[in-house]
Amino acid sequence: MNELFAQIFQIGFFTALIRIATPLIFGTIGELFAERAGILNLGIEGIMMLAAMAGFSTAFFSGSLWLGVLAAVLTGMLAGLLMAVLTVSLGLSQHVSGIGTTLLCSGLSFFFYRLIFGQPSSIPKINAFETVPLPILSSLPVIGPIFFNQFALVYLAMAIVPASAFILYHTPWGLNLRTVGENPLAAHAAGVSVHLTRYQALLISGALMGLAGAFLSMAQYNAYTFGVISGRGWVCIALIVFGQWSPWKSAAGALLFAFIDALQLRLQAGSLIDLPYQIFLMMPFLLTIVGMAMVSRNARAPAALLKPFRKEER
Amino acid sequence: MIGVRLERRDYTPVWLNLMLPFLAILAALILCSGLIAMAGANVFSAYAKLFLSALSSRFNLVETVVKATPLIFTGLAVTVAFRAKFWNIGAEGQLLAGAMAAAFIGARQILPAWSLVPGMIIAGGMAGAFWAGIPAFLKTRFKVDDVVTTLLLNFIIFYGMMALLDGPWKDPLSGYPDSPDILMEAEFPILLKATRLHLGVLLAALATPLVWALMRHTTLGFAINAVGENAKAAHYAGLNITGVMMATALLSGALAGLAGVGEVAGLHFQVMAGLSPGYGYTGIVIAMLARLNPLGVIPAALFFAMIITGAEAMSRATGVPVFLADVIQGTALVTMLIALLFNQYRLRWTKQSA
Numbered sequence: 001m002n003e004l005f006a007q008i009f010q011i012g013f014f015t016a017l018i019r020i021a022t023p024l025i026f027g028t029i030g031e032l033f034a035e036r037a038g039i040l041n042l043g044i045e046g047i048m049m050l051a052a053m054a055g056f057s058t059a060f061f062s063g064s065l066w067l068g069v070l071a072a073v074l075t076g077m078l079a080g081l082l083m084a085v086l087t088v089s090l091g092l093s094q095h096v097s098g099i100g101t102t103l104l105c106s107g108l109s110f111f112f113y114r115l116i117f118g119q120p121s122s123i124p125k126i127n128a129f130e131t132v133p134l135p136i137l138s139s140l141p142v143i144g145p146i147f148f149n150q151f152a153l154v155y156l157a158m159a160i161v162p163a164s165a166f167i168l169y170h171t172p173w174g175l176n177l178r179t180v181g182e183n184p185l186a187a188h189a190a191g192v193s194v195h196l197t198r199y200q201a202l203l204i205s206g207a208l209m210g211l212a213g214a215f216l217s218m219a220q221y222n223a224y225t226f227g228v229i230s231g232r233g234w235v236c237i238a239l240i241v242f243g244q245w246s247p248w249k250s251a252a253g254a255l256l257f258a259f260i261d262a263l264q265l266r267l268q269a270g271s272l273i274d275l276p277y278q279i280f281l282m283m284p285f286l287l288t289i290v291g292m293a294m295v296s297r298n299a300r301a302p303a304a305l306l307k308p309f310r311k312e313e314r
Numbered sequence: 315m316i317g318v319r320l321e322r323r324d325y326t327p328v329w330l331n332l333m334l335p336f337l338a339i340l341a342a343l344i345l346c347s348g349l350i351a352m353a354g355a356n357v358f359s360a361y362a363k364l365f366l367s368a369l370s371s372r373f374n375l376v377e378t379v380v381k382a383t384p385l386i387f388t389g390l391a392v393t394v395a396f397r398a399k400f401w402n403i404g405a406e407g408q409l410l411a412g413a414m415a416a417a418f419i420g421a422r423q424i425l426p427a428w429s430l431v432p433g434m435i436i437a438g439g440m441a442g443a444f445w446a447g448i449p450a451f452l453k454t455r456f457k458v459d460d461v462v463t464t465l466l467l468n469f470i471i472f473y474g475m476m477a478l479l480d481g482p483w484k485d486p487l488s489g490y491p492d493s494p495d496i497l498m499e500a501e502f503p504i505l506l507k508a509t510r511l512h513l514g515v516l517l518a519a520l521a522t523p524l525v526w527a528l529m530r531h532t533t534l535g536f537a538i539n540a541v542g543e544n545a546k547a548a549h550y551a552g553l554n555i556t557g558v559m560m561a562t563a564l565l566s567g568a569l570a571g572l573a574g575v576g577e578v579a580g581l582h583f584q585v586m587a588g589l590s591p592g593y594g595y596t597g598i599v600i601a602m603l604a605r606l607n608p609l610g611v612i613p614a615a616l617f618f619a620m621i622i623t624g625a626e627a628m629s630r631a632t633g634v635p636v637f638l639a640d641v642i643q644g645t646a647l648v649t650m651l652i653a654l655l656f657n658q659y660r661l662r663w664t665k666q667s668a
């Protein structure tokens with residue numbers, strides 16, 4: 001047993017864990033901004049897919065990875081804008097709008113990828129992001145290689161958690177956003193534009209989902225494939241419930257999920273347990289449902305989540 | 315400054331009501347024509363290929379109907395679920411559950427030959443119902459969000475299926491992760507000589523009016539609608555919300571499961587990785603275009619089957635990627651949702667003081 005432990009929990013395991021958690025953190029915090037403003041953004045899976053494609057293609061042709069990241073972020077924001085028009089301005093069903101956005105965005109990502117690259121015999125690849133060791137910090141024992149010898153986007157994800165917690169809880173705009181999600185009528189009475197705030201939240205949400213997609217196709221992997229997201233967006237939505245709509249707890253949930261995912265990858269690779277690899281792939285999804293079942297009874301979503309706001313119909 | 319405002323309608327003209335899905339599809343096609351132009355093809359010839367190839371020969375016509383069969387079932391499954399506001403995004407997984415049950419029964423000599431076909435239908439329906447029952451149980455018992463669980467369960471069953479196909483269910487004669495073919499006696503009879511028009515098509519055609527009658531003329535149908543309209547009011551009126559939710563989920567899952575049975579027993583005779591290219595998700599688009607009316611599911615399913623069948627031919631002839639079919643589905647769902655707005659609201663041009 002001890003040997004098994006030693007074999008699994010090496011530094012490489014934790015480095016991988018952080019990398020697996022990174023797109024989940026971007027996605028979860030992105031979704032969090034939308035939900036705290038009262039909008040369930042079920043477009044997440046498709047937005048991540050389209051952004052991953054846009055980022056990869058841009059990097060492929062421009063040779064600039066950061067230009068690719070920018071393209072992914074802008075793509076995400078554009079999709080967030082679509083969600084905003086549907087759910088905020090038009091007040092349509094958030095469930096169906098989100099599924100529609102996901103179907104549309106994933107369809108577009110397949111369409112454009114095929115249009116741009118055709119059906120080549122070998123998958124087009126880019127020179128993906130390389131790790132950026134932080135001076136001094138990266139030479140610390142154990143935590144150095146785990147936390148401080150990572151991709152630049154990993155550092156960004158680490159920074160986004162405290163930043164979003166600060167914005168949501170310690171700035172007037174964050175207070176407004178939370179009020180819009182809890183009691184839009186009160187926010188409106190206090191002179192806050194509910195619609196404008198929700199638009200802003202969905203743009204931020206899309207931008208962060210764009211970063212999640214960019215990370216997957218340009219750092220984690222060096223190519224775009226149709227299965228590049230494979231459910232990660234849906235997992236983010238579960239992580240928010242698990243994290244009780246708090247940035248810190250949701251990010252902790254992302255780390256927990258990443259732990260399970262990294263563990264299954266290790267067990268798979270080391271053939272330490274003799275099971276079909278698909279069972280390992282299934283495990284994180286299964287445990288996500290178990291986790292949700294454990295916390296959902298006490299979960300308290302933002303009160304105005306799923307409710308459209310129409311000024312003229314107060 | 316002139317602005318636009320949404321204003322509640324007092325009544326909706328009947329013609330508008332019937333026109334909405336057509337307007338939504340028209341809008342989607344106009345929007346998607348931009349993509350065709352981007353691909354460097356002629357919009358009209360691409361659309362002509364997309365729609366007319368399904369109608370171009372007897373063979374293609376039958377193929378379209380065959381393709382529409384699983385879509386009718388998943389469309390009905392989503393219709394029933396969404397009526398109760400049970401957000402079943404898991405028809406895809408329930409379809410796989412039904413397919414797996416059918417393949418399990420159909421490939422083994424555990425049932426007498428005459429009972430194989432009914433046995434597969436019953437087992438497939440039950441498997442789909444079971445797979446939809448899990449999220450419904452979690453929703454009613456633990457308040458777990460049904461959207462997320464139904465979605466995650468799609469991935470779980472897909473990986474589970476692949477594990478079986480890579481291991482115990484793998485056809486030893488095939489190099490691919492496919493299950494062995496079902497027995498000859500288990501295959502759905504063919505209804506039209508020299509085509510693939512199988513019993514499943516008839517089942518889908520029969521299921522549609524049955525689901526319509528159930529939703530329209532039975533207590534359960536009434537309860538499903540009532541819970542969807544206003545769960546609180548339904549509760550105060552004495553309805554057992556938990557029971558209605560569970561019944562909705564089981565019915566919805568069974569319908570989706572039958573989609574899988576038809577694909578295995580009537581078409582592929584085995585389960586394999588590409589069994590469902592997203593029929594469960596297309597079912598959502600179909601249900602919405604049918605305005606959650608079971609009778610509307612058939613034309614909507616035929617329409618999307620036509621597009622899916624025609625996409626290959628369009629791609630070969632014009633070079634437009636086949637995925638245009640997926641984009642049209644997503645766009646049509648969005649435009650339909652917007653179109654439904656005109657059911658309740660009208661646009662009113664207003665003069666605003668700046």
